[in-house]
Amino acid sequence: MDPKATLFLMGHSAGVGDVLRVTAALKAFKMAYPESEIHLVLLTKDKGYVSEELMSKHCLLNSFHSIDKRIRSLKDWKRFFNDFEVVVEKVRPDLIVDLEPHGLKSSFLCMYARLKYGIKTVGIAEFPLRGLFYTVRAEPTRKVLKSVDYTDRFFVALKPLGIERKGTPIELCETPEGKAFRESFRRLYNIPNKPLLGLNIGCGTPDALWRRPSLKLLRQVVRTLQSKMDAYLVLTGASFEKDINQAFLQDYDLPALDMAGKTSISELTGLIKSFSLFISTDSGPYHMAVALRVPTLAIFVKDFPQSYHHHPWVRCVVLDSEEKIDKAVRAGLELLLPLSFQEASL
Template sequence: MLMGHSAGIGDMLRGSASWRALKNHFPDAELHLLFLTKDKGAVSERLISRHHLLSSFYVIDKNIKGIRDWVRFFREFDRVVKKVNPDFIIDFEPHGLKSSLLCLYARLKYGIVSLGVAEIPFRGYFYSISSESSRKLNIQDYTDRYFVVLKALGIERRGIPIELEETPEALRFRKSFRKRFYIPEDRELIGLNIGCGTPDALWKRPNLDLLREVIKRLQEKTNTLLVLTGASFEKDINQEFLKNYSLPAFDLAGQTDILELPGLIRSCRLFVSTDSGPYHMAVALKVPTLALFVKDFPISYHRHPWVSCVVLRSEKDIHYAVEEGLRLYENFKKEGQHSP
């Protein structure tokens, strides 16, 4: 499988619904993912490389500046093909010349059948089989885009969610972190990921005063402890959030590896997040998730019973956000959807 849209955790995890659909359709198939990226070494690679649905994971730098880079690009692809020996290649990207060229190269050199999206005129000729343009389909959210190519195989999404399982590292962390950070074993947790710490994502952060009020009301009504997550460079925003915050809270920013973070998220009775990687991780782990957005952005929403996406722009949105958080919290308690 070829992917290369984005190195973001959310973008890569959204592909997991299509991997599940493939496994459902071809139970005996091994899935190998080759990721083409301009940001080699992104933290998401470590998470996806250990995904339970994948038999192997490879990364190729797609930065091309000259002939030498093209030679290196195809040589690296050759190494992956010889190691995996695939029977079939699926190009999940509806756009992109590089993945199209790899499929044509594999067909001509190795005789490997390939499938891609005929998104623009003549692109279908790069593949053995091609699906129709995504423009002819009703794309409800970003996860659906990975099913455009699978339509040629008769595979549809039918509500399949994205998914993630704990690695052994995550399981060990979940079983030990309370003792490490002196968190009482008998107290339920609400997780908070303010996140969005990279320059291109700062606009996704809700107003801290509004966010603080939502979390405060949720904590007061549930008698829970608050655990803040985040990368080490997001510790400053966590500390700013905690200024004059009177309820019990623990800041674990920078204290978890990406392979441990699923264990922390699964420990939470409710996970609250902005539109960032941990939001998608919580959804994939089926932890009750309240996602807070700064504007209505339906294509980024996950639509499942354990998820609620709320736009938090002004004080009038606080009540609804709290109601939705409590609904998820209480439904989880009644239905036992998730048991740490």
């Protein structure tokens, strides 16, 4: 098999972190089939979400498409298949890989493409009869997955193709808009010529608020690292997260700038790329920084290995008490060492 154009289907959350997780699988596939174009379809209930802008400019993709998967009537089913057919006619894939283990909507699309266009399909036989929708069937996730790392789930469908993760990280490239923003950022905001320390408190949606650490504890970690780095602090975030940033900055006596709501998702790639160290909670910018290979200190409120990334430029720490402050600071300082020293310490 030597596909010229491969169409991947994913249908989970449209969140930035969730969508970026798939890029490790796309990268591994590209390394196995370097001549194949890579196209991605996101089946989503949240069309227009900010992650679509990010993925539409992703350096691994030849094209990105989103299809509304909300089905309430026969009319919606017709629209669903028509939207998919438009993508297939445009991309003309000779291979479709369904990365999702659950549900049947992506399975129906694979069967449709297989019967109408004769396209070879790969999918996961997660439960009885689901494998019948595909030309090539992967074993169920319960038999294949050996870790709780969320990124690994996207490799289950690739196993029949002989593709394994082998530590492949998620990937993101700085966009042209990001590069332009990074190159003008200091001048536009009159930032001194010091190292930049980034902070993303984030987690501003109702379902994510529990992921925010104590501002008191976080403030001590950030202030200590900023002092040791002699850095300028820049806070990121969406416009609705400005309040939490301002709460953090109350009585904060070191130089800082709140950039919440002042960048697009594309410009944010450049802002993150400018940081010597990025501190973030478990949110979209955390995964962006990891994918951009920026030294990243991820702060969690409890042990949550599903969201951890295990690479030399990443440290994941739990910050739930004052006793954990020193450990978080040490982890941040480790990331400021040359990469060779970081790898030696792992």
